[in-house]
Amino acid sequence: MSLDNFNVQTKLGQPWKRPPFIQKKLLRWTIIFGIIAYLIAAYLSVDVNWSRVYEGLERGKKFVLAFTNPDFTSRSSDIWSGMIESIIMTVTSSVVGIGISIPIALGAARNVAPLPIYLICRGIIAISRALQEIIVAILLVAIFGFGPLAGFLTLSFATIGFLSKLLAEDIESMDKVQAEAIKASGAKWTQWINYGVQPQVMPRLIGLSIYRVDINFRESAILGLVGAGGIGATLNTAFDRYEYDTAAAILLIIIGIVMALEYISGIIRARVQ
């Protein structure tokens, strides 16, 4: 059964070792030492200004201490309106983004869509993923001006890249035979998607959607820093004025909401399995 030049006798009594990933010894050690040398050089090149760090520690301490005494009241109307704006941005952008993502995900799954549509949809996903939220937000603020409209559009755009890609991957890894069975009954394409594909990817779609709502909320806090509305704008103002107690209050609210979303998503995901 074995190869002609393979003699079991020479192997007996010898310890066995897993064959290395890179076969050539010289190449293997060159790569290993190269990586180590680069890491050392890279760490050495990071410039640390220790006196500046010492100064900064004081500011950091103030910031952390502010958490023991967050100020929810003195800017409460700003916090409230910022929070409402963030929530509106989150909900609207998630709904629009997910709504657009689903057809794009179908188009980006090779086992469902023909090649030209596949390439177009993959292209849309690539663009959406290549452009980071902040960059998109800066561009959209330049176009639409300051305010939540730019934030809403940014988050919708980012949702498409995220959700379409992951959902498309789930569609591509679905059980082919289940879908085949629906096709064999003479179903139309739309019915085939509805019966053969959708039930298989639904838990993943719901899980991803909730996760994206969570991300969108957190992002909405960042986007305010570049003027795209939401609680981030309020947070930015608080930092600018060195009102760390107000900033701490805002951060605590964000943490609370994210944790609540996490908790809710856990419950929902357990139910849809």
Add this chain to the structure above:
Amino acid sequence: MLKLDKLVKTYKTGDQALKAVDIEIPKGQVLALIGPSGAGKSTLIRCINRLVEPTSGQVYLNDVELTCLSTSALRRERRRMGMIFQEYALIERLTVMENVLSGRLGYVGFWRSFLRKFPQSDVDEAYRLLDRVGLAEMADKRADELSGGQRQRVGICRALIQNPALLLVDEPTASLDPKTSRQIMRLICELCQERNLAAIINIHDVALAQMFVQRVVGLRFGAVQFDGPPENLTPEVLTMIYGEEDWEATIEKIEDEDEADLL
């Protein structure tokens, strides 16, 4: 009723799965297709309803030539061919009822199926079929709650509610225990008799095939090696289909199988 004429399938890899297969099946005949793994049994079945596109040759179902049909005409003809799968291929997250009704998708429009508003006659027929296979009370269960034998019976209902003229059955018993296998095979054959359906059943288990069918076709390397009644499956014939092996134990089983009659 069904006629395969020089059916050839060559995969992109160059593997010739079917080499000019000719088979003709009259109305109401149940045919078992046996052969070693990789002989082309699954490919043959899938070439008939074009889940796999045949490379050349013709398939006639009641004088309609299937291999050159347009997409929509093919969908119409697929309604006349019920398919039963090896791993049941039920949509696991849908209810038993939805799974059975999915056999009607070729007959109802998208919105009706999307809203699960199937015609009353379809729902009634689904209940009747489920009752026939002893699963009527399971209608609202999710398919993945059922056992293997139960799932396969749902699969049978899904194929039958299409009101097919032909059943394509791909390894119906491959993932079932011996007793359930027999029950399923018996059920399929009984239903074919009741409704005067023709059927092609791919099956690994030669003894099981001999027990239930009127005709056996043996496939090897994509070509028909044997075509005849199950009694003619001698050790020589089995060797011709599968290769050298001791066949006595496989064949003898036929005799002792009369105690288990109807369900």
